[in-house]
Amino acid sequence: MRVYNFGAGPAMLPDVVMQQAQEELLDWNGTGMSVAEISHRSREFQDMLAEAEQDCRQVLSVPNNYHVLFLTEAARAQFSMIPLNLCRDNALTNYIVTGIWSKMAADEGVRFSDAKVIADCKDSNYTTIPDSINVDANAAFVHYTPNETINGVEFHDIPDTGDVPLVADMTSTLFSRPLDVSRFGVIYAGAQKNLGPAGLTLVIVRDDLVGHAMANTPKLYDYATHRDNDSLYNTPATFSYYVAGLTLKWLQHQGGLAAMAEVNQRKSQKLYQYIDESDFYRNPIPTHCRSWMNVPFILADDSRNAAFLEQSKAAGLAALKGHRLVGGMRASIYNAMPEAGVDALIDFMKHFATHDT
Ligand SMILES: *Cc1c(COP(=O)(O)O)cnc(C)c1O
Numbered sequence: 001m002r003v004y005n006f007g008a009g010p011a012m013l014p015d016v017v018m019q020q021a022q023e024e025l026l027d028w029n030g031t032g033m034s035v036a037e038i039s040h041r042s043r044e045f046q047d048m049l050a051e052a053e054q055d056c057r058q059v060l061s062v063p064n065n066y067h068v069l070f071l072t073e074a075a076r077a078q079f080s081m082i083p084l085n086l087c088r089d090n091a092l093t094n095y096i097v098t099g100i101w102s103k104m105a106a107d108e109g110v111r112f113s114d115a116k117v118i119a120d121c122k123d124s125n126y127t128t129i130p131d132s133i134n135v136d137a138n139a140a141f142v143h144y145t146p147n148e149t150i151n152g153v154e155f156h157d158i159p160d161t162g163d164v165p166l167v168a169d170m171t172s173t174l175f176s177r178p179l180d181v182s183r184f185g186v187i188y189a190g191a192q193k194n195l196g197p198a199g200l201t202l203v204i205v206r207d208d209l210v211g212h213a214m215a216n217t218p219k220l221y222d223y224a225t226h227r228d229n230d231s232l233y234n235t236p237a238t239f240s241y242y243v244a245g246l247t248l249k250w251l252q253h254q255g256g257l258a259a260m261a262e263v264n265q266r267k268s269q270k271l272y273q274y275i276d277e278s279d280f281y282r283n284p285i286p287t288h289c290r291s292w293m294n295v296p297f298i299l300a301d302d303s304r305n306a307a308f309l310e311q312s313k314a315a316g317l318a319a320l321k322g323h324r325l326v327g328g329m330r331a332s333i334y335n336a337m338p339e340a341g342v343d344a345l346i347d348f349m350k351h352f353a354t355h356d357t
Contacts (some may be wrong), residue, residue, distance in 0.1 A: 004341035007319035008149055008294060008332040009172070009193040017246045017336075028242075035242045040235055049231065052245035059251050060174075062181050062204060069203040069223065070231040070241055075171045075190030077221070078201065079108035082167050082186060084217045086209055087113050087140045094118045094139040096159070099126040099148030100325060101169060109143065112214070118142070126151045129289045133159055141165045141185055147173035147291050149193065150323040152283070152330065154291040158183045165209060172293050174202070175251060175335060177261035185209050194293070194334045196244035199237030251335070260335055267333050267342045268292040274346045280353035298328035305329075308352060315348050317341075 005012040028035040029044050038045055053068050062068060071077070082105075083093060093113040095106035097120040109115035116139075119130035126148065135142055142161045147154040149172040158180065159166065165185025174189040181187065186205045192198040205223055213222040225233050254260060272290055275281045281297045283290070299305060308329065312320050322328040333342055 001316070003316040003318045004337065004344060005318045006331045006333070006337070006341075006345070008323070008330060009190070010198050011193055011332055011334050012336040013196065013243065014247065014250050014336045017243065017250050020246055021243055036239045038238070040232055040238055045238060046230075046232070048245055049236075049241060052241065052248055053231075055245065055248035055252065056202070059248055059256060060179060060181055060204070065207050066181060067203075067205050067207060067210060067223070067227050069205065069226045070236065070244075071201045071203055071226060072199060072234060072236045072240075073201050073220075075169065075188065075201050076104065076108075078169065078186075078188045078203065079105045080112065081203075081221045081223070082141065082143060082188075083109050083112035083115075083214075084221050085205075085213045085223050086165065086167070086185070087214060088212050092116065092136055092139045094136055094142040094161075094164070096130065096133060096142065096144035097121065098129050098145060098153055098155075099151035100323075101148055101150065101171075102143070102145035105143055105145065105169060113140065121153075125284075127153065127284045128286055129153060129155055133161075135161045135164050137162065137164065139164050141167045143167045143169070145169045147171075147176075147293055149291075149294050149332075150296075150326055150330075152285055152291045152294045152296040153289050154293070155289065165206070172332075172334075173291075175257060175260065176264050176292055178257040191240060191244050193332075194336075196247050197237075197240045199240035200244055202244075247336075254335075263339060264292045264333075264335065267337065267339055268295060271295050271331065271333070271342055271346060274349065278349070278353055281349060293334055294330060294332050296322055296326055296328060296330040298322075302328070304352075311352060312345075312348055315344075317345055317348055320345075 091114040093115045095117050097103050097117050119133045146168050167186045170187050171190040172193040175194050188203045191200040210223040210227050219225050275283045275297050280300050283297045320329045322330040
């Protein structure tokens with residue numbers, strides 16, 4: 001039996017995508033082989049990857065002066081690749097810290113640059129975003145994390161960094177709504193939250209930012225390597241790329257990102273609304289920066305946490321345990337989480353609050 005999986009990542013994928021992958025598992029594309037068995041140099045695989053790139057460009061309206069790179073790296077490899085590729089002779093970099101992921105990016109930036117934290121929301125215990133930022137005009141880039149997956153804090157507007165390239169770790173929010181890609185120097189996202197299985201990181205980079213990597217940058221960490229090899233320099237995580245390609249087609253069939261945004265906003269709003277109305281649950285994030293994708297909440301009586309997790313699991317609602325650094329619960333409700341899953345969660349929460357105190 002399929003359950004509603006509220007895990008933060010690897011996360012739920014659309015049923016129809018998984019079904020197609022299942023149907024094609026032994027004989028992909030008339031090859032008599034699985035996509036997991038075929039050479040990444042085969043025409044079939046290369047065509048599939050080219051189509052996935054085109055679909056990604058279409059879904060996100062990526063301007064022509066941006067490269068779309070498929071990398072078989074952890075998302076956090078970008079914490080190093082960004083400064084290695086963008087710093088040139090300019091060592092000053094700017095970081096906005098709004099939670100655990102942006103902090104980790106800034107800590108890695110220190111290894112390669114004069115990384116300056118220009119805003120840090122730690123006084124709020126990472127429950128908010130900065131009111132304003134002061135960008136250094138000579139910084140090589142400003143890095144931020146539009147959606148903090150663990151803290152459940154999201155920027156709903158893109159910060160203005162003037163001419164300084166803006167770099168965004170969109171791992172847990174890319175594809176949740178339409179995006180003006182032209183506002184960014186680099187956008188990157190690990191696939192395992194909102195695109196496909198783990199093993200793939202998508203990088204969308206403005207073309208003038210490629211080809212200037214620092215001396216001694218590992219070849220694998222130079223964007224130019226991947227640009228020049230059509231994302232096939234090394235052996236990629238072929239199966240993940242294929243499933244990501246299916247998810248992009250699924251997004252198109254859903255009506256694209258405008259349609260996704262409507263559902264995602266509605267899903268998150270009804271959950272927050274119930275949490276706010278109840279005395280039993282609480283979300284600490286101010287309304288203007290609440291995440292659409294990751295909804296953390298705590299129980300008024302945290303001695304009930306274990307019972308909540310046990311009973312929700314029995315009700316077919318999986319992986320609601322919050323991150324160990326934040327505690328409580330977290331419902332990750334990415335694109336693949338149907339609205340019915342959120343309704344089922346709210347029903348369960350109501351039931352638990354009235355029957356189990
Ligand atoms: C999950 C996550 C990551 C980590 O991805 P890895 O592929 O494990 O490195 C990085 N940034 C954000 C915002 C995430 O949500």
